[in-house]
Amino acid sequence: MTSSPQKMTSAPQNRTRAERLDPDRLVAAVHARTGVRLVVEGPCPGGEVGAAYVRWPDGHRSVLKWRPGTRLDALRAGPLTVCEVLRGRGYPCPSTELALQVDDAVVLVQQLLPGAPPKLLDHRGLDRALALNESQAGLLAGHRDVPPVNLHLLDDGPGYCLHEPLRRHSRRGAALERRVRSVGAAHPPLLAGDDVVHQDFHHGNLLAVDGAVTGVVDWDGAGRGDRRFDLVTLRFGLHAGRQPPGVARRLDAVLDALPEDVLRPCWAHMSLRMADWAVRHFAPGETEHWLDLAEQRL
Incomplete structure (x- = not known):
């Protein structure tokens, strides 16, 4: 979402405002299931549900996201495949470094690309x-x-x-x-x-x-x-x-x-x-x- 007064809709997702991302809980779930210990650095700006910056044990930074009410196989059949195809053509979309089913939600850890959203589109x-x-x-x-x-x-x-x-x-x-x-x-x-x-x-x-x-x-x-x-x-x-x-x-x-x-x-x-x-x-x-x-x- 943008932060303008009228705002723009987020990507179509079945989410409510009560289902906001809890990064500490999610990185704990990642650690319990994979042994990987991510460190939460803070929220990413913008968004209705939110994303968080995390750091891997080797020091590189990524973006933690989640998709409530989603099955991992559905994401793999759709958005994750789309991104693989795009990246294979050199399109600048983030890679998915980790995808994990946690109860009825999918946790995603994605590549942190350089830059920030422009306030205006010139x-x-x-x-x-x-x-x-x-x-x-x-x-x-x-x-x-x-x-x-x-x-x-x-x-x-x-x-x-x-x-x-x-x-x-x-x-x-x-x-x-x-x-x-x-x-x-x-x-x-x-x-x-x-x-x-x-x-x-x-x-x-x-x-x-x-x-x-x-x-x-x-x-x-x-x-x-x-x-x-x-x-x-x-x-x-x-x-x-x-x-x-x-x-x-x-x-x-x-x-x-x-x-x-x-x-x-x-x-x-x-x-x-x-x-x-x-x-x-x-x-x-x-x-x-x-x-x-x-x-x-x-």
Whole structure:
């Protein structure tokens, strides 16, 4: 998540605010099961659930994360495979150094990449984001076992993209939810294609050093589909706060050139995702902020 006033949604995950990461408990579980003793150094900035910096016995530092309500075999079939494919092509995503099932959750220890999320996405950063997105094309053609992205336009997602909260919020929210369902009735529920899809590709999940993008993180919701979904997510991320002049306009021009049968269902998904999340988790007035953007293309 970004830390801007309107905030951007985290990767689709079935988490609640009560399920925040407890790094001391998790490193104790890692030690009990593997004999590896990690030292917690402190929380990583940002995020709804959180991540923590840890140090290995040999001194190198990593990022500790967890996924409640998740099975390790599901992660291996999806996001972990996606990251292996990307890294094999030189894409700057973190490696997974340890993955462990702890009760009903998965504990992940991932490579700490250099850099920090930029507060703003400037034109240089947008150029890099567009190039990275283009490089995701077709990479999963040989990995059909990676699950396709579900848009949840007619059904609820697991903890996100919930329809009922939006219907109950206001007449405006209910009208948007009806438009989302209308799009869902006219399009397949799963994204077509063999591209890598990050699912939460916004500038809060980019890392940069001196303005140069050095990595893309938070691949926990990654799947297979059409990479251009991530460009729609990026546009919603820009709406979370003020950006340098012309950046959003440039991205809008890219979206304007997309086929309607790609843009419309992806936009409907992000509209539902952000408006529903705002209704349930953000300050009361912020929902209107997301409805404003959603209605621009629905």
